[in-house]
Amino acid sequence: MGLFQEFSESTSMHGLQRAVSSESKWKRPLWAALVLAGACLATFNLSKTIKDFLHNPTTTETSVHYSPDMEFPVVTICNLNPFSYGKLTGEMDFMAVIKNLVENGFTEEDDIFEYMAQFQRSRDVAITYSLKDLLIECQFDMMPCSADDFLTVPNYKYGDCFVFNKQIPENFTHSNPRYTTKPGPDNGLIMKLDVQQMQYLYTTEDAGFKIVVHSQDTTAFPEDEGFLVMPGTRTNVGLKRTEMSRAPPPYSTCIGLADEYNVDMNVYSLTDGTRYSGEACRKTCYIREVVRQCGCCDILFVCPSEIYNTYEVNETNPYCNATNTDQFFCKKRVLNAFEKGELDCLGRCLPPCEEVVYDVALSTALWPSENWVFVPPGTSMQDAKNIINYYRENMLRVAIYFEDLTEKHVESRPSYDWNRVLSDIGGQLGLWLGFSILTAMEWLELAYDAGIRAGTRKSQGAQAAKVHVQQQGQ
Known part of the structure; x- marks a missing residue:
């Protein structure tokens, strides 16, 4: 939880910091609800965007x-x-x-x-x-x-x-x-x-x-x-x-x-x-x-x-x-x-x-x-x-x-190429969550740090078990 706490205090994603770190008893659940609602709305609109893209729509231009x-x-x-x-x-x-x-x-x-x-x-x-x-x-x-x-x-x-x-x-x-x-x-x-x-x-x-x-x-x-x-x-x-x-x-x-x-x-x-x-x-x-x-x-x-x-x-x-x-x-x-x-x-x-x-x-x-x-x-x-x-x-x-x-x-x-899809995705995430490419990099960094920390803990646990076995053998 400490890593996520640290991440929420430094991320550029709006609302998450207040949802995690606010000291007010009523503000924290309010911001958490707002962040969750934004995530739901962004997911709904993103699914429509991807569905439209997969239908390969076209635009006809006459001149x-x-x-x-x-x-x-x-x-x-x-x-x-x-x-x-x-x-x-x-x-x-x-x-x-x-x-x-x-x-x-x-x-x-x-x-x-x-x-x-x-x-x-x-x-x-x-x-x-x-x-x-x-x-x-x-x-x-x-x-x-x-x-x-x-x-x-x-x-x-x-x-x-x-x-x-x-x-x-x-x-x-x-x-x-x-x-x-x-x-x-x-x-x-x-x-x-x-x-x-x-x-x-x-x-x-x-x-x-x-x-x-x-x-x-x-x-x-x-x-x-x-x-x-x-x-x-x-x-x-x-x-x-x-x-x-x-x-x-x-x-x-x-x-x-x-x-x-x-x-x-x-x-x-x-x-x-x-x-x-x-x-x-x-x-x-x-x-x-x-x-x-x-x-x-x-x-x-x-x-x-x-x-x-x-x-x-x-x-x-x-x-x-x-x-x-x-x-x-x-x-x-x-x-x-x-x-x-x-x-x-x-x-x-x-x-x-x-x-x-x-x-x-x-x-x-x-x-x-x-x-x-x-x-x-x-x-x-x-x-x-x-x-x-x-x-x-x-x-x-x-x-x-x-x-x-x-x-x-x-x-x-x-009418829907990759540039427009990425723009629509960025627009939905930015509108509802204040999310950008840099924010995505922050989430990747969080996943990387969490993986490193989990790996370190697993290694330390395995080393401790090995030492314990050696001590029992003596």
């Missing part, structure tokens, strides 16, 4: 910046009809093929598309649309553009899609990304398109185009994202660019990957050099599972050698054969499991920590007006009506542009 030279996004467009009826019937007896497929149990639309894709790959024939068939007029930033400014990329659902403003890295050569310095519908990408409904297959339910607006370093998946534009309309697509930065784990469930390739999570990094995205990861998960279970690649997706080098796959022809019943139903089983979430692709494929997204605002008007359509002089009323009907059923106009040249930055960051 808007003006950018006088804005990089235009990548635009991917796809005709909702994947194969041109005229080109298809020029290469095969389409109806006979469909009848044969149905008789053999290939009844779904995707089954037919898969067979067509295999037919196109094996025969090396062009049965999809060319952009020159579809693009009537093109303008970017008030300057003319053409089909040569677009890349053609295959898509399992829409045949061939066409990509504007995409820069291909490394050994590929293409135009540099384009920029715009003025907002408004006249200064973006303006396209006049012809859907060519007369070439639609009976399996295609909707008429129009699917459009995806995305950043340079990501791959578009129009089957899962984007918006539709339909014939007979003019559609204005106003864009706003947003840069998102999520706090890394454990503060959020995101994946932070650098620009370099990551084949395990994103097989598309091998084909077009794009960074990780949640959808690219989920597609990679499915692609790998088909190879693992079926011993072949889904013909509707990419299949670089890196994804099947650990399995027994025919490298000469690694794709599944649409007419091979075993491979077809194996792939079908994997696809059903993927769509039901049974492959755990959703749990593995978290959103990226850094991401650029484009908010889209659509406005639509009937296009063209009847008086705008040019009808040659001398045209009969019926022919004039047919011309207008063709425009309404097949033609569309779409303008994709920035609404303004501002970028929104959304950043989430840890």
